[in-house]
Amino acid sequence: MKCVDDFRLRFGKHELVPIMIGGMGVDISTADLALEAARLGGIGHISDAMVQTVSDRRFKTHFVKEKTKLYKYNVASSDKSEVLFDLGRLTEATHNHVGRAMAAKRGDGLIFVNCMEKLTMNAPRETLRVRLSTALDAGIDGITLSAGLHLGSFALIADHPRFRDAKLGIIVSSLRALQIFLRKNARLDRLPDYVVVEGPLAGGHLGFGADDWMQYDLHTIVAEILQYLQAEKLDIPLIPAGGIFTGSDAVSFLETGASAVQVATRFTATRECGLPDKVKQEYFKASEEDIEVNMISPTGYPMRMLKSSPAIGAGIRPNCEAYGYLLDGMGNCAYITAYNREVAAHPNAKKISVKDKTCLCTAMRNFDCWTCGHYTYRIKDTTRRLADGSYQLLSAEHVFRDYQFSTDQKIALPPEVGGANV
Numbered sequence: 181m182k183c184v185d186d187f188r189l190r191f192g193k194h195e196l197v198p199i200m201i202g203g204m205g206v207d208i209s210t211a212d213l214a215l216e217a218a219r220l221g222g223i224g225h226i227s228d229a230m231v232q233t234v235s236d237r238r239f240k241t242h243f244v245k246e247k248t249k250l251y252k253y254n255v256a257s258s259d260k261s262e263v264l265f266d267l268g269r270l271t272e273a274t275h276n277h278v279g280r281a282m283a284a285k286r287g288d289g290l291i292f293v294n295c296m297e298k299l300t301m302n303a304p305r306e307t308l309r310v311r312l313s314t315a316l317d318a319g320i321d322g323i324t325l326s327a328g329l330h331l332g333s334f335a336l337i338a339d340h341p342r343f344r345d346a347k348l349g350i351i352v353s354s355l356r357a358l359q360i361f362l363r364k365n366a367r368l369d370r371l372p373d374y375v376v377v378e379g380p381l382a383g384g385h386l387g388f389g390a391d392d393w394m395q396y397d398l399h400t401i402v403a404e405i406l407q408y409l410q411a412e413k414l415d416i417p418l419i420p421a422g423g424i425f426t427g428s429d430a431v432s433f434l435e436t437g438a439s440a441v442q443v444a445t446r447f448t449a450t451r452e453c454g455l456p457d458k459v460k461q462e463y464f465k466a467s468e469e470d471i472e473v474n475m476i477s478p479t480g481y482p483m484r485m486l487k488s489s490p491a492i493g494a495g496i497r498p499n500c501e502a503y504g505y506l507l508d509g510m511g512n513c514a515y516i517t518a519y520n521r522e523v524a525a526h527p528n529a530k531k532i533s534v535k536d537k538t539c540l541c542t543a544m545r546n547f548d549c550w551t552c553g554h555y556t557y558r559i560k561d562t563t564r565r566l567a568d569g570s571y572q573l574l575s576a577e578h579v580f581r582d583y584q585f586s587t588d589q590k591i592a593l594p595p596e597v598g599g600a601n602v
Protein backbone atom coordinates (compact mmCIF):
# COMPACT_ATOMS: atom_id res chain seq x y z
CA MET A 181 0.00 0.00 0.00
CA LYS A 182 1.42 3.37 -1.03
CA CYS A 183 2.03 6.35 1.21
CA VAL A 184 2.70 10.00 0.37
CA ASP A 185 6.43 9.42 0.81
CA ASP A 186 6.42 7.19 -2.28
CA PHE A 187 5.84 10.31 -4.36
CA ARG A 188 7.90 13.45 -4.98
CA LEU A 189 7.05 16.91 -6.24
CA ARG A 190 9.64 18.07 -8.77
CA PHE A 191 10.24 21.77 -9.25
CA GLY A 192 13.29 22.13 -11.49
CA LYS A 193 16.24 21.06 -9.35
CA HIS A 194 14.10 20.74 -6.24
CA GLU A 195 12.70 17.39 -5.21
CA LEU A 196 10.16 17.80 -2.45
CA VAL A 197 7.92 15.79 -0.18
CA PRO A 198 4.59 16.50 -1.92
CA ILE A 199 2.96 18.17 1.06
CA MET A 200 2.24 21.89 1.00
CA ILE A 201 0.81 23.58 4.06
CA GLY A 202 -1.65 26.18 2.80
CA GLY A 203 -1.54 29.85 3.67
CA MET A 204 -3.74 30.81 6.59
CA GLY A 205 -4.08 34.51 7.20
CA VAL A 206 -3.73 36.48 9.43
CA ASP A 207 -0.61 34.78 10.80
CA ILE A 208 -2.44 31.51 11.49
CA SER A 209 0.10 29.82 9.23
CA THR A 210 3.03 31.37 11.07
CA ALA A 211 6.62 31.48 9.95
CA ASP A 212 7.28 28.77 12.55
CA LEU A 213 4.77 26.49 10.87
CA ALA A 214 6.14 27.19 7.40
CA LEU A 215 9.69 26.66 8.64
CA GLU A 216 8.78 23.21 9.93
CA ALA A 217 7.31 22.25 6.55
CA ALA A 218 10.50 23.41 4.83
CA ARG A 219 12.74 21.64 7.35
CA LEU A 220 10.85 18.41 6.72
CA GLY A 221 11.31 18.72 2.96
CA GLY A 222 7.87 20.02 1.99
CA ILE A 223 6.48 23.48 1.31
CA GLY A 224 5.14 25.87 3.92
CA HIS A 225 3.25 29.12 3.44
CA ILE A 226 3.31 32.31 5.34
CA SER A 227 0.55 34.79 4.49
CA ASP A 228 0.98 38.46 3.78
CA ALA A 229 -2.55 39.34 4.92
CA MET A 230 -2.48 42.38 7.23
CA VAL A 231 1.31 42.28 7.15
CA GLN A 232 1.75 45.57 9.01
CA THR A 233 -0.25 44.23 11.93
CA VAL A 234 1.71 41.00 11.87
CA SER A 235 5.00 42.90 11.81
CA ASP A 236 3.90 44.98 14.83
CA ARG A 237 3.05 41.87 16.80
CA ARG A 238 6.15 39.92 15.83
CA PHE A 239 8.81 42.58 15.44
CA LYS A 240 7.68 45.39 17.75
CA THR A 241 7.13 47.85 14.91
CA HIS A 242 4.40 50.50 15.17
CA PHE A 243 2.82 50.60 11.74
CA VAL A 244 -0.77 50.35 12.96
CA LYS A 245 -0.34 53.00 15.63
CA GLU A 246 1.26 55.39 13.13
CA LYS A 247 -1.45 54.87 10.52
CA THR A 248 -4.21 55.29 13.11
CA LYS A 249 -2.61 58.51 14.31
CA LEU A 250 -2.30 59.85 10.78
CA TYR A 251 -5.96 59.25 9.96
CA LYS A 252 -7.46 59.80 13.40
CA TYR A 253 -9.36 62.83 12.08
CA ASN A 254 -11.33 60.51 9.79
CA VAL A 255 -12.54 57.93 12.32
CA ALA A 256 -16.09 59.23 12.55
CA SER A 257 -16.45 59.72 8.80
CA SER A 258 -17.99 57.04 6.64
CA ASP A 259 -15.92 58.23 3.68
CA LYS A 260 -12.68 56.26 3.84
CA SER A 261 -11.31 57.26 0.45
CA GLU A 262 -8.42 59.23 2.00
CA VAL A 263 -7.21 56.34 4.16
CA LEU A 264 -4.26 55.04 2.19
CA PHE A 265 -1.35 52.77 2.92
CA ASP A 266 2.11 54.28 2.80
CA LEU A 267 3.90 52.08 0.28
CA GLY A 268 7.26 52.57 1.99
CA ARG A 269 5.83 51.27 5.26
CA LEU A 270 4.20 48.39 3.44
CA THR A 271 7.57 47.48 1.94
CA GLU A 272 9.22 47.59 5.36
CA ALA A 273 6.58 45.38 6.94
CA THR A 274 6.73 42.85 4.12
CA HIS A 275 10.51 42.80 4.33
CA ASN A 276 10.35 42.10 8.05
CA HIS A 277 7.86 39.30 7.70
CA VAL A 278 9.25 37.55 4.62
CA GLY A 279 12.93 38.34 5.13
CA ARG A 280 13.09 36.97 8.64
CA ALA A 281 11.25 33.79 7.70
CA MET A 282 13.64 33.18 4.83
CA ALA A 283 16.70 33.91 6.98
CA ALA A 284 15.56 31.26 9.45
CA LYS A 285 14.89 28.60 6.81
CA ARG A 286 16.66 25.24 7.21
CA GLY A 287 16.33 22.06 5.23
CA ASP A 288 15.52 21.22 1.64
CA GLY A 289 11.95 22.46 1.50
CA LEU A 290 10.56 25.78 0.35
CA ILE A 291 8.67 28.69 1.84
CA PHE A 292 6.00 30.46 -0.20
CA VAL A 293 3.85 33.45 0.62
CA ASN A 294 0.10 33.33 0.20
CA CYS A 295 -1.04 36.58 -1.31
CA MET A 296 -4.75 37.12 -0.87
CA GLU A 297 -5.62 39.44 -3.68
CA LYS A 298 -8.98 40.46 -2.24
CA LEU A 299 -6.97 42.63 0.14
CA THR A 300 -7.44 45.60 -2.11
CA MET A 301 -6.04 48.03 0.48
CA ASN A 302 -7.68 51.11 -1.08
CA ALA A 303 -5.21 51.01 -3.98
CA PRO A 304 -5.29 47.50 -5.43
CA ARG A 305 -2.62 47.72 -8.12
CA GLU A 306 -0.02 49.73 -6.23
CA THR A 307 -0.26 47.80 -2.99
CA LEU A 308 -0.30 44.44 -4.74
CA ARG A 309 2.77 45.34 -6.77
CA VAL A 310 4.61 46.29 -3.57
CA ARG A 311 3.52 43.13 -1.77
CA LEU A 312 4.62 40.88 -4.62
CA SER A 313 7.87 42.59 -5.55
CA THR A 314 8.98 43.03 -1.93
CA ALA A 315 8.36 39.36 -1.20
CA LEU A 316 10.60 38.53 -4.17
CA ASP A 317 13.24 41.04 -3.01
CA ALA A 318 13.16 39.47 0.45
CA GLY A 319 14.02 36.08 -1.03
CA ILE A 320 10.72 34.21 -0.89
CA ASP A 321 10.89 30.89 -2.75
CA GLY A 322 7.46 31.32 -4.29
CA ILE A 323 4.16 33.20 -4.30
CA THR A 324 0.70 31.69 -4.33
CA LEU A 325 -1.94 34.09 -5.60
CA SER A 326 -5.25 33.41 -3.87
CA ALA A 327 -8.78 34.69 -3.26
CA GLY A 328 -9.79 37.22 -5.85
CA LEU A 329 -7.17 36.21 -8.38
CA HIS A 330 -6.22 39.26 -10.40
CA LEU A 331 -5.68 38.31 -13.96
CA GLY A 332 -3.02 41.00 -14.23
CA SER A 333 -0.88 40.05 -11.21
CA PHE A 334 1.89 38.33 -13.15
CA ALA A 335 2.19 41.40 -15.37
CA LEU A 336 2.66 43.59 -12.27
CA ILE A 337 5.98 41.87 -11.54
CA ALA A 338 6.99 40.88 -15.06
CA ASP A 339 9.98 43.24 -14.92
CA HIS A 340 11.23 41.90 -11.57
CA PRO A 341 14.59 40.11 -11.90
CA ARG A 342 13.16 37.08 -10.10
CA PHE A 343 9.99 36.87 -12.22
CA ARG A 344 11.19 33.73 -13.98
CA ASP A 345 13.15 32.09 -11.20
CA ALA A 346 10.73 32.32 -8.24
CA LYS A 347 7.89 29.81 -8.20
CA LEU A 348 4.59 31.49 -9.00
CA GLY A 349 1.34 29.64 -8.48
CA ILE A 350 -2.37 30.33 -8.49
CA ILE A 351 -5.39 28.97 -6.65
CA VAL A 352 -8.48 28.16 -8.68
CA SER A 353 -11.67 26.27 -7.96
CA SER A 354 -12.72 25.50 -11.52
CA LEU A 355 -11.31 24.70 -14.93
CA ARG A 356 -12.95 27.88 -16.23
CA ALA A 357 -11.02 30.09 -13.81
CA LEU A 358 -7.76 28.42 -14.86
CA GLN A 359 -8.54 28.83 -18.56
CA ILE A 360 -9.29 32.53 -18.13
CA PHE A 361 -6.05 33.08 -16.22
CA LEU A 362 -3.96 31.26 -18.83
CA ARG A 363 -5.61 33.12 -21.67
CA LYS A 364 -5.08 36.54 -20.07
CA ASN A 365 -1.45 35.81 -19.29
CA ALA A 366 -0.47 34.11 -22.55
CA ARG A 367 1.47 37.12 -23.80
CA LEU A 368 3.86 37.00 -20.82
CA ASP A 369 5.19 33.63 -21.98
CA ARG A 370 5.26 32.48 -18.39
CA LEU A 371 3.00 29.73 -17.15
CA PRO A 372 2.22 29.31 -13.45
CA ASP A 373 4.68 26.86 -11.88
CA TYR A 374 1.83 25.13 -10.09
CA VAL A 375 -1.92 25.33 -9.79
CA VAL A 376 -3.64 24.70 -6.48
CA VAL A 377 -7.15 23.40 -7.10
CA GLU A 378 -9.18 24.22 -4.03
CA GLY A 379 -12.40 22.29 -3.55
CA PRO A 380 -15.53 23.05 -1.52
CA LEU A 381 -14.35 21.57 1.80
CA ALA A 382 -11.45 24.02 2.34
CA GLY A 383 -11.11 26.62 5.08
CA GLY A 384 -11.00 30.37 4.53
CA HIS A 385 -12.82 31.91 1.55
CA LEU A 386 -14.40 29.58 -0.96
CA GLY A 387 -14.66 29.75 -4.73
CA PHE A 388 -18.18 28.27 -4.62
CA GLY A 389 -21.58 29.59 -3.61
CA ALA A 390 -22.65 29.54 0.04
CA ASP A 391 -25.68 27.46 -0.98
CA ASP A 392 -24.25 25.17 -3.61
CA TRP A 393 -20.76 24.27 -2.41
CA MET A 394 -21.96 20.81 -1.37
CA GLN A 395 -22.78 19.97 -4.97
CA TYR A 396 -19.11 20.09 -5.98
CA ASP A 397 -16.46 17.44 -5.53
CA LEU A 398 -12.70 17.99 -5.50
CA HIS A 399 -11.87 14.71 -7.27
CA THR A 400 -14.18 15.60 -10.16
CA ILE A 401 -12.74 19.11 -10.57
CA VAL A 402 -9.17 17.81 -10.38
CA ALA A 403 -9.86 15.11 -13.00
CA GLU A 404 -11.37 17.69 -15.32
CA ILE A 405 -8.38 20.04 -14.99
CA LEU A 406 -5.86 17.21 -15.39
CA GLN A 407 -7.57 16.14 -18.58
CA TYR A 408 -7.46 19.69 -19.89
CA LEU A 409 -3.75 20.12 -19.06
CA GLN A 410 -2.93 16.84 -20.80
CA ALA A 411 -4.98 17.71 -23.86
CA GLU A 412 -3.25 21.11 -24.10
CA LYS A 413 0.17 19.54 -23.39
CA LEU A 414 0.65 21.91 -20.48
CA ASP A 415 3.12 20.56 -17.94
CA ILE A 416 1.91 22.38 -14.82
CA PRO A 417 1.95 20.55 -11.47
CA LEU A 418 -1.55 20.35 -10.06
CA ILE A 419 -2.06 20.50 -6.30
CA PRO A 420 -5.51 19.63 -4.90
CA ALA A 421 -6.66 21.17 -1.62
CA GLY A 422 -9.68 21.01 0.65
CA GLY A 423 -10.72 18.13 2.86
CA ILE A 424 -7.58 16.01 2.39
CA PHE A 425 -7.50 14.77 5.94
CA THR A 426 -5.33 11.64 5.89
CA GLY A 427 -2.23 10.39 4.11
CA SER A 428 -4.49 7.97 2.24
CA ASP A 429 -6.72 10.82 1.06
CA ALA A 430 -3.56 12.47 -0.29
CA VAL A 431 -2.40 9.25 -2.00
CA SER A 432 -5.76 8.96 -3.77
CA PHE A 433 -4.93 12.25 -5.53
CA LEU A 434 -1.22 11.55 -6.09
CA GLU A 435 -2.01 8.19 -7.71
CA THR A 436 -4.30 9.84 -10.22
CA GLY A 437 -1.89 12.49 -11.44
CA ALA A 438 -1.75 15.25 -8.81
CA SER A 439 1.81 16.41 -8.08
CA ALA A 440 1.30 17.27 -4.39
CA VAL A 441 -1.50 18.14 -1.97
CA GLN A 442 -2.19 21.34 -0.08
CA VAL A 443 -3.49 20.85 3.47
CA ALA A 444 -4.27 23.23 6.31
CA THR A 445 -7.02 22.28 8.77
CA ARG A 446 -5.07 19.56 10.56
CA PHE A 447 -2.28 22.02 11.24
CA THR A 448 -4.62 24.33 13.17
CA ALA A 449 -4.20 21.84 16.01
CA THR A 450 -0.44 22.31 16.18
CA ARG A 451 1.64 24.33 18.59
CA GLU A 452 3.22 26.21 15.68
CA CYS A 453 -0.17 27.45 14.42
CA GLY A 454 -0.77 31.12 15.27
CA LEU A 455 -4.28 30.76 16.72
CA PRO A 456 -4.42 31.35 20.47
CA ASP A 457 -4.52 28.07 22.42
CA LYS A 458 -8.05 28.81 23.65
CA VAL A 459 -9.27 29.10 20.06
CA LYS A 460 -7.49 25.87 19.12
CA GLN A 461 -9.56 24.14 21.80
CA GLU A 462 -12.74 25.50 20.13
CA TYR A 463 -11.62 23.85 16.90
CA PHE A 464 -11.05 20.54 18.73
CA LYS A 465 -14.46 20.70 20.39
CA ALA A 466 -16.40 21.45 17.20
CA SER A 467 -18.94 19.01 15.86
CA GLU A 468 -20.17 19.01 12.27
CA GLU A 469 -23.26 21.08 13.17
CA ASP A 470 -21.02 23.78 14.65
CA ILE A 471 -19.53 24.68 11.28
CA GLU A 472 -21.17 26.82 8.59
CA VAL A 473 -20.46 28.53 5.31
CA ASN A 474 -21.77 32.08 5.44
CA MET A 475 -21.53 35.38 3.60
CA ILE A 476 -20.34 37.68 6.38
CA SER A 477 -16.97 38.38 4.73
CA PRO A 478 -17.02 41.82 3.08
CA THR A 479 -15.02 40.33 0.20
CA GLY A 480 -18.27 38.93 -1.19
CA TYR A 481 -16.89 35.39 -1.08
CA PRO A 482 -18.44 32.70 1.10
CA MET A 483 -16.33 31.73 4.07
CA ARG A 484 -16.40 28.64 6.28
CA MET A 485 -16.18 29.16 10.03
CA LEU A 486 -17.32 27.98 13.44
CA LYS A 487 -20.83 29.27 14.19
CA SER A 488 -19.56 30.38 17.59
CA SER A 489 -17.05 32.85 16.05
CA PRO A 490 -17.28 36.13 18.01
CA ALA A 491 -17.09 37.94 14.64
CA ILE A 492 -20.62 36.84 13.73
CA GLY A 493 -23.12 39.54 14.67
CA ALA A 494 -20.51 41.88 16.17
CA GLY A 495 -21.29 45.54 15.50
CA ILE A 496 -18.06 47.43 16.04
CA ARG A 497 -17.25 50.72 14.35
CA PRO A 498 -15.25 50.08 11.14
CA ASN A 499 -11.54 50.18 11.90
CA CYS A 500 -10.28 51.32 8.51
CA GLU A 501 -7.96 54.01 9.89
CA ALA A 502 -5.97 51.31 11.69
CA TYR A 503 -6.40 48.52 9.13
CA GLY A 504 -8.46 49.19 5.98
CA TYR A 505 -7.23 46.14 4.07
CA LEU A 506 -10.56 45.53 2.35
CA LEU A 507 -11.20 49.06 1.09
CA ASP A 508 -11.88 48.72 -2.59
CA GLY A 509 -9.88 51.62 -3.99
CA MET A 510 -12.66 54.15 -3.59
CA GLY A 511 -12.89 53.93 0.18
CA ASN A 512 -15.74 51.41 0.24
CA CYS A 513 -16.11 48.17 2.13
CA ALA A 514 -19.35 46.16 2.41
CA TYR A 515 -19.02 46.22 6.20
CA ILE A 516 -19.08 50.02 6.31
CA THR A 517 -22.36 50.00 4.35
CA ALA A 518 -23.90 47.35 6.61
CA TYR A 519 -22.72 49.12 9.75
CA ASN A 520 -24.10 52.50 8.65
CA ARG A 521 -27.44 50.90 7.79
CA GLU A 522 -27.72 49.47 11.32
CA VAL A 523 -26.67 52.74 12.95
CA ALA A 524 -29.33 54.57 10.96
CA ALA A 525 -31.95 51.97 11.87
CA HIS A 526 -31.14 52.15 15.61
CA PRO A 527 -30.16 55.78 16.24
CA ASN A 528 -30.43 55.55 20.01
CA ALA A 529 -28.80 52.18 20.55
CA LYS A 530 -25.58 52.09 22.58
CA LYS A 531 -24.54 48.86 20.95
CA ILE A 532 -25.62 47.54 17.58
CA SER A 533 -25.27 44.17 15.97
CA VAL A 534 -24.45 43.70 12.28
CA LYS A 535 -25.54 40.26 11.19
CA ASP A 536 -24.90 40.15 7.45
CA LYS A 537 -21.27 41.38 7.35
CA THR A 538 -18.32 41.55 9.69
CA CYS A 539 -15.37 43.90 10.09
CA LEU A 540 -13.06 41.17 8.82
CA CYS A 541 -9.84 43.13 9.41
CA THR A 542 -10.60 43.57 13.10
CA ALA A 543 -11.98 40.06 13.43
CA MET A 544 -8.97 38.39 11.82
CA ARG A 545 -6.55 40.64 13.69
CA ASN A 546 -8.12 39.57 17.00
CA PHE A 547 -8.57 35.89 16.03
CA ASP A 548 -12.34 36.34 16.39
CA CYS A 549 -13.26 34.88 13.01
CA TRP A 550 -12.74 31.17 13.47
CA THR A 551 -12.44 30.12 9.88
CA CYS A 552 -11.82 26.43 9.41
CA GLY A 553 -12.08 23.53 6.98
CA HIS A 554 -15.15 21.31 6.73
CA TYR A 555 -13.40 18.45 8.52
CA THR A 556 -12.53 20.50 11.57
CA TYR A 557 -14.95 18.28 13.47
CA ARG A 558 -12.52 15.41 12.96
CA ILE A 559 -9.49 17.12 14.51
CA LYS A 560 -10.42 15.79 17.93
CA ASP A 561 -9.81 12.28 16.56
CA THR A 562 -6.19 13.16 15.76
CA THR A 563 -5.11 13.71 19.36
CA ARG A 564 -5.63 12.72 22.98
CA ARG A 565 -7.94 14.13 25.61
CA LEU A 566 -6.08 15.34 28.68
CA ALA A 567 -7.13 14.86 32.30
CA ASP A 568 -8.60 18.39 32.48
CA GLY A 569 -10.85 17.70 29.49
CA SER A 570 -8.81 19.78 27.04
CA TYR A 571 -7.17 18.33 23.94
CA GLN A 572 -3.44 17.81 23.56
CA LEU A 573 -1.79 20.09 21.01
CA LEU A 574 0.30 18.39 18.35
CA SER A 575 3.62 19.30 16.83
CA ALA A 576 3.66 20.34 13.18
CA GLU A 577 6.28 17.65 12.64
CA HIS A 578 3.92 14.99 13.97
CA VAL A 579 1.08 16.03 11.64
CA PHE A 580 3.41 16.44 8.65
CA ARG A 581 4.94 13.00 9.15
CA ASP A 582 1.52 11.46 9.68
CA TYR A 583 0.47 12.75 6.26
CA GLN A 584 3.79 11.58 4.82
CA PHE A 585 3.89 8.02 6.10
CA SER A 586 0.43 6.86 7.13
CA THR A 587 -1.51 4.28 5.14
CA ASP A 588 -4.92 2.69 5.27
CA GLN A 589 -6.73 5.85 6.42
CA LYS A 590 -4.89 5.63 9.76
CA ILE A 591 -4.08 8.71 11.82
CA ALA A 592 -1.24 8.37 14.36
CA LEU A 593 -1.97 9.84 17.79
CA PRO A 594 0.77 11.96 19.37
CA PRO A 595 2.98 10.56 22.12
CA GLU A 596 1.23 10.83 25.49
CA VAL A 597 2.21 13.88 27.52
CA GLY A 598 4.41 12.69 30.35
CA GLY A 599 4.55 9.24 28.79
CA ALA A 600 7.67 7.25 27.99
CA ASN A 601 7.72 8.43 24.39
CA VAL A 602 7.88 12.15 25.02
Ligand SMILES: Cc1cc2nc3c(=O)[nH]c(=O)nc-3n(C[C@H](O)[C@H](O)[C@H](O)COP(=O)(O)O)c2cc1C
Nearest residue numbers: 202203204205326382383384422423443444445553
Ligand atom coordinates in the same frame (compact mmCIF):
# COMPACT_ATOMS: atom_id res chain seq x y z
C1 LIG B 1 -7.81 28.67 9.42
C2 LIG B 1 -7.66 28.74 7.93
C3 LIG B 1 -7.34 29.93 7.33
C4 LIG B 1 -7.16 30.00 5.94
N1 LIG B 1 -6.77 31.18 5.36
C5 LIG B 1 -6.48 31.21 4.03
C6 LIG B 1 -5.94 32.38 3.45
O1 LIG B 1 -5.71 33.39 4.11
N2 LIG B 1 -5.67 32.36 2.11
C7 LIG B 1 -5.91 31.24 1.34
O2 LIG B 1 -5.63 31.25 0.13
N3 LIG B 1 -6.40 30.12 1.88
C8 LIG B 1 -6.68 30.07 3.20
N4 LIG B 1 -7.11 28.90 3.76
C9 LIG B 1 -7.24 27.70 2.89
C10 LIG B 1 -6.01 26.79 3.02
O3 LIG B 1 -4.84 27.42 2.60
C11 LIG B 1 -6.15 25.46 2.27
O4 LIG B 1 -6.13 25.62 0.88
C12 LIG B 1 -7.37 24.64 2.60
O5 LIG B 1 -7.91 24.92 3.86
C13 LIG B 1 -6.98 23.16 2.54
O6 LIG B 1 -8.02 22.34 2.98
P1 LIG B 1 -8.01 21.67 4.44
O7 LIG B 1 -8.05 22.79 5.40
O8 LIG B 1 -9.25 20.84 4.44
O9 LIG B 1 -6.77 20.83 4.57
C14 LIG B 1 -7.33 28.83 5.15
C15 LIG B 1 -7.66 27.62 5.78
C16 LIG B 1 -7.83 27.56 7.15
C17 LIG B 1 -8.18 26.24 7.78
